[in-house]
Amino acid sequence: MENILLGFANAFKFVNLVAAFLSVAVGIVIGSLPGLSAAMGVALLIPITFGMPAETALIALAGVYCGAMYGGSISAILLHTPGTSSAAATAIDGYQMTLKGQAGKALATATIASFIGGILSSVALYTLSPPLASLALKFGPAEYFWLSIFGLTIIAGVSAKSMLKGLISGALGLVLSTIGMDPMLGIPRFTFGNNGLLQGLPFTATLIGLFSMSQVLLLAEKKIKDLKGSREVKDKVYLSKDEIKRITPVSLWSAIIGIVVGILPGAGGTIASFIGYNEAKRFTKDKEAFGTGIIEGVAGPEAANNAVTGGSLIPTLTLGIPGNSVTAILLGGLVIQGLRPGPDLFTIHGKTTYTFFAGFVIVNILMLILGLFAVRLFAKVSKVSDAVLIPIIFALSVIGSYAISNNMLDVWVMFIFGIVGYFVKKFNLNSAAIVLALILGPIGETGLRRTLIMHKGNYMALFGSTISWVLIGISVLSLMTPVIMSIIEKKKSKAN
Amino acid sequence: MKKVDMLLGFILLAICGFFYFMISRLPEKAILYPIFVTTVLLILTLIHLITTYLKKEDEESNAFKGLEIKQLLFVIATSGLYVVLINIAGYVTSTVLYVLSTLFGLKVSKKASALISIGFSICIYVLFKILLKVPLPKGFII
Amino acid sequence: MKRVVLLLLSLALLLSVVGCAGDSGDQIDTSNYPSKPVEIIVAYKAGGGTDVGARILASEAEKNFGQPLVIINREGSDGELGYTELAQSKPDGYTIGFINLPTFVSLTLERDTKYAIDDVVPILNHVYDAGVLVVQASSEIETLEDFIEYAKANPGDLTISNNGTGASNHIGAAHFEYEAGIEVTHVPFGGSTDMLAALRGGHVDATVAKISEVAALVNSGELRILASFTEERLENFPDVPTMKEKGFDILFGSARALVAPKGTPQEIIDYIHDKFKEAIDSPEHMEKAKNADLPIMYMSPEELAEYIKNEEIYLKEISTFLDLSN
Numbered sequence: 001m002e003n004i005l006l007g008f009a010n011a012f013k014f015v016n017l018v019a020a021f022l023s024v025a026v027g028i029v030i031g032s033l034p035g036l037s038a039a040m041g042v043a044l045l046i047p048i049t050f051g052m053p054a055e056t057a058l059i060a061l062a063g064v065y066c067g068a069m070y071g072g073s074i075s076a077i078l079l080h081t082p083g084t085s086s087a088a089a090t091a092i093d094g095y096q097m098t099l100k101g102q103a104g105k106a107l108a109t110a111t112i113a114s115f116i117g118g119i120l121s122s123v124a125l126y127t128l129s130p131p132l133a134s135l136a137l138k139f140g141p142a143e144y145f146w147l148s149i150f151g152l153t154i155i156a157g158v159s160a161k162s163m164l165k166g167l168i169s170g171a172l173g174l175v176l177s178t179i180g181m182d183p184m185l186g187i188p189r190f191t192f193g194n195n196g197l198l199q200g201l202p203f204t205a206t207l208i209g210l211f212s213m214s215q216v217l218l219l220a221e222k223k224i225k226d227l228k229g230s231r232e233v234k235d236k237v238y239l240s241k242d243e244i245k246r247i248t249p250v251s252l253w254s255a256i257i258g259i260v261v262g263i264l265p266g267a268g269g270t271i272a273s274f275i276g277y278n279e280a281k282r283f284t285k286d287k288e289a290f291g292t293g294i295i296e297g298v299a300g301p302e303a304a305n306n307a308v309t310g311g312s313l314i315p316t317l318t319l320g321i322p323g324n325s326v327t328a329i330l331l332g333g334l335v336i337q338g339l340r341p342g343p344d345l346f347t348i349h350g351k352t353t354y355t356f357f358a359g360f361v362i363v364n365i366l367m368l369i370l371g372l373f374a375v376r377l378f379a380k381v382s383k384v385s386d387a388v389l390i391p392i393i394f395a396l397s398v399i400g401s402y403a404i405s406n407n408m409l410d411v412w413v414m415f416i417f418g419i420v421g422y423f424v425k426k427f428n429l430n431s432a433a434i435v436l437a438l439i440l441g442p443i444g445e446t447g448l449r450r451t452l453i454m455h456k457g458n459y460m461a462l463f464g465s466t467i468s469w470v471l472i473g474i475s476v477l478s479l480m481t482p483v484i485m486s487i488i489e490k491k492k493s494k495a496n
Numbered sequence: 497m498k499k500v501d502m503l504l505g506f507i508l509l510a511i512c513g514f515f516y517f518m519i520s521r522l523p524e525k526a527i528l529y530p531i532f533v534t535t536v537l538l539i540l541t542l543i544h545l546i547t548t549y550l551k552k553e554d555e556e557s558n559a560f561k562g563l564e565i566k567q568l569l570f571v572i573a574t575s576g577l578y579v580v581l582i583n584i585a586g587y588v589t590s591t592v593l594y595v596l597s598t599l600f601g602l603k604v605s606k607k608a609s610a611l612i613s614i615g616f617s618i619c620i621y622v623l624f625k626i627l628l629k630v631p632l633p634k635g636f637i638i
Numbered sequence: 639m640k641r642v643v644l645l646l647l648s649l650a651l652l653l654s655v656v657g658c659a660g661d662s663g664d665q666i667d668t669s670n671y672p673s674k675p676v677e678i679i680v681a682y683k684a685g686g687g688t689d690v691g692a693r694i695l696a697s698e699a700e701k702n703f704g705q706p707l708v709i710i711n712r713e714g715s716d717g718e719l720g721y722t723e724l725a726q727s728k729p730d731g732y733t734i735g736f737i738n739l740p741t742f743v744s745l746t747l748e749r750d751t752k753y754a755i756d757d758v759v760p761i762l763n764h765v766y767d768a769g770v771l772v773v774q775a776s777s778e779i780e781t782l783e784d785f786i787e788y789a790k791a792n793p794g795d796l797t798i799s800n801n802g803t804g805a806s807n808h809i810g811a812a813h814f815e816y817e818a819g820i821e822v823t824h825v826p827f828g829g830s831t832d833m834l835a836a837l838r839g840g841h842v843d844a845t846v847a848k849i850s851e852v853a854a855l856v857n858s859g860e861l862r863i864l865a866s867f868t869e870e871r872l873e874n875f876p877d878v879p880t881m882k883e884k885g886f887d888i889l890f891g892s893a894r895a896l897v898a899p900k901g902t903p904q905e906i907i908d909y910i911h912d913k914f915k916e917a918i919d920s921p922e923h924m925e926k927a928k929n930a931d932l933p934i935m936y937m938s939p940e941e942l943a944e945y946i947k948n949e950e951i952y953l954k955e956i957s958t959f960l961d962l963s964n
Contacts, residue, residue, distance in 0.1 A: 140841035164544055168508065171537035175515055178530045184826055186803035187526045190518050198715040220571035221563045224602055332690050387602035388612060391595040394575050399624060402633050406712045407719060411579055426559045427504040445529050453825050454797050454842065631710060
């Protein structure tokens with residue numbers, strides 16, 4: 001307790017506040033630029049933090065992480081181009097709201113939901129770090145396999161229009177995820193002799209293609225209209241008390257999911273936001289309204305992906321197991337500062353750790369303030385005519401896909417998947433399902449094959465642990481829910 | 497949508513066929529998982545083809561009707577050329593030319609096109625190269 | 639109007655040319671080196687082991703280098719992308735890079751890489767991370783003898799996690815398996831973090847890792863080192879026997895070295911070497927390296943060249959009797 005208070009006292013030092021403020025601002029900018037991910041932002045900041053005291057450096061890194069996670073929603077809402085992959089789910093309803101002239105409301109929802117997610121995850125950071133950390137280590141190959149199956153069952157939920165097309169999208173993603181080196185044997189698969197594809201399709205470039213460049217083509221196929229004023233943020237960046245009441249339960253539930261997903265290694269913001277979206281839908285009475293632009297559809301994914309920030313820090317700090325690519329980079333920053341993950345962080349380095357935790361809370365408060373204020377500035381982006389957006393989004397997509405690993409091959413992958421993504425939308429397939437399958441495919445494949453290697457080919461090893469059974473249980477639930485829901489609704493309508 | 501959906505089915509069949517062909521060239525111990533996922537896709541595709549075939553024709557909603565095909569092809573072409581040009585002339589020069597020519601083609605006024613293309617390129621250069629120190633693609637010439 | 643456009647266009651062209659000036663001209667002028675920032679290619683992710691080491695050293699060397707040192711992460715294909723980029727860079731001293739051994743060498747033996755080993759010239763070695771065989775501290779296996787005994791009684795039952803099929807730790811584990819005449823099951827993981835998590839979660843029985851990755855965990859009492867793959871006992875763990883003492887002549891570890899593209903003028907190599915050597919010897923660097931568990935081992939250009947040569951010979955030799963395909 002003493003440490004916690006001391007942490008807050010330290011975090012309110014002028015230099016730490018300045019670091020928090022600037023890093024959140026930089027994070028929001030990076031997050032809102034399509035193609036620049038939170039991971040990239042944190043990686044760019046690492047060298048700058050070398051000279052700082054440990055706690056200031058960590059606060060700055062957390063600021064960029066949280067800011068970027070939130071900033072992704074701004075371009076997702078205004079441009080239908082998620083600034084970071086974890087905002088892809090936000091684009092579904094957020095963009096529809098913009099089309100309806102409710103951009104301000106959507107942005108306010110995203111800001112408040114992100115804040116709720118972030119604050120709740122900082123509570124988790126304080127309280128759950130030690131006990132929950134031991135759970136993450138219990139995830140062996142078999143559990144990872146079921147985790148990926150669970151993730152794949154979400155595909156059935158995210159495909160609103162046609163379940164079959166959702167499943168086809170998922171299967172297509174799985175097939176594409178086999179490109180690259182065989183994870184167990186080291187044999188190249190479908191790389192066409194190109195060594196750049198040995199690590200699989202470059203994920204970020206593929207994502208920028210599917211979500212950003214395809215948007216360029218969708219803009220280009222329509223007659224360019226004189227858009228003066230039509231996509232302005234006409235309304236205030238403001239939510240009424242009633243609306244805040246509407247999104248609070250959704251945000252709280254999604255935040256809890258985000259925290260859990262964040263703790264699980266390998267999952268991260270993108271998966272959390274899709275589950276968050278799905279859960280928001282389950283939580284709301286008017287399911288038909290989803291996809292047409294309602295605040296719950298924005299609050300769900302945004303609360304979830306910002307809750308991932310604190311959740312993913314838990315295993316990173318306590319066990320040195322990063323939950324996603326951002327915390328993997330953060331871990332590097334931690335090590336440079338001489339902090340080794342483990343129990344020492346809470347004893348010997350207690351002062352630094354608790355200052356960092358307090359800084360995390362401050363970062364989220366600053367994000368709320370900056371968000372509600374700065375969003376006005378960002379909203380100006382959406383006033384721009386389609387004719388201008390077309391080349392600019394594409395030019396940014398090129399930098400985004402190039403900068404991840406400084407490689408022109410990635411730019412070509414982005415280009416090809418831009419065209420693929422265009423047809424995916426034309427055929428009513430689901431880009432989000434493809435992306436989910438691309439992430440989960442390798443996790444599931446390696447989990448399955450590692451389990452088999454470890455147990456001499458015995459498939460029963462997949463059912464060996466309680467965690468496996470829990471994951472199987474929630475997978476079945478997740479699969480059955482749409483079916484059960486439709487049966488219940490039919491009965492209801494009959495009764496009426 | 498029926499025609500479009502049938503087309504989708506055939507494209508997916510072609511993708512499955514392509515992957516089956518590629519799998520046949522892999523060493524035997526590495527083929528199990530790729531075969532499994534490709535077969536899942538094949539089965540789903542067949543279900544899709546059959547259900548689409550049995551559906552009634554509905555002319556009203558064709559996603560490929562009423563498009564500005566010329567404009568779309570123009571954007572794809574300039575974007576492709578842009579990526580090629582980056583390899584030769586580097587990012588900044590190529591971006592100026594690409595943004596300028598695309599805006600021009602989309603009938604934005606000359607003055608605005610010139611200002612936007614140059615302004616945007618300078619912003620990018622300052623933000624990425626100078627402030628964030630993100631390396632921009634280099635070309636053979638520059 | 640047209641004139642305005644033309645004017646602006648030529649201005650932009652001029653700007654971009656000016657921005658990239660200094661790259662042009664084939665003559666390498668060594669007299670005023672360094673006259674612009676030097677890029678250091680790291681072929682792995684920002685925040686990874688190689689990157690951390692590179693950044694610690696570069697931030698120290700920058701103090702007296704005279705120009706900024708910019709780390710460029712060019713990851714992909716196990717490092718091949720970055721190595722290729724480095725090998726194909728202009729040998730003007732403004733692009734240098736870190737390589738990991740044995741990966742830099744083993745990649746060329748495993749696949750058709752777009753770079754060759756002698757496309758680079760050594761500058762110096764920075765880090766040498768020795769290989770160790772570790773188990774959980776709670777494991778019934780107390781010593782190397784226990785390990786071998788158990789493996790002999792239950793062939794194939796012991797599982798050893800590694801950081802990827804054919805990757806450095808897999809080579810070490812397979813070589814030990816061969817020398818000890820035992821049969822174990824190798825379980826490949828995506829990287830050293832996952833490989834260690836599998837051991838810590840009790841999903842595998844043992845791991846061959848680098849000492850820097852496990853030192854803290856051994857000190858905290860979570861893991862136990864059975865043996866080190868070194869010539870002499872580890873300085874910080876004097877109780878741990880070496881493989882050599884136990885009769886298995888296997889030396890294995892990973893080195894991280896600074897190299898330049900072939901053709902870089904000798905004066906420039908010497909300049910970089912001297913500045914970086916100075917940085918390595920500085921107390922600030924040593925302090926930071928200690929905090930990050932980086933075992934520093936300086937090697938001169940000649941020693942490094944010799945080391946790379948020997949590594950190639952070793953890898954070629956073991957590939958004749960080890961099957962690393964699973």
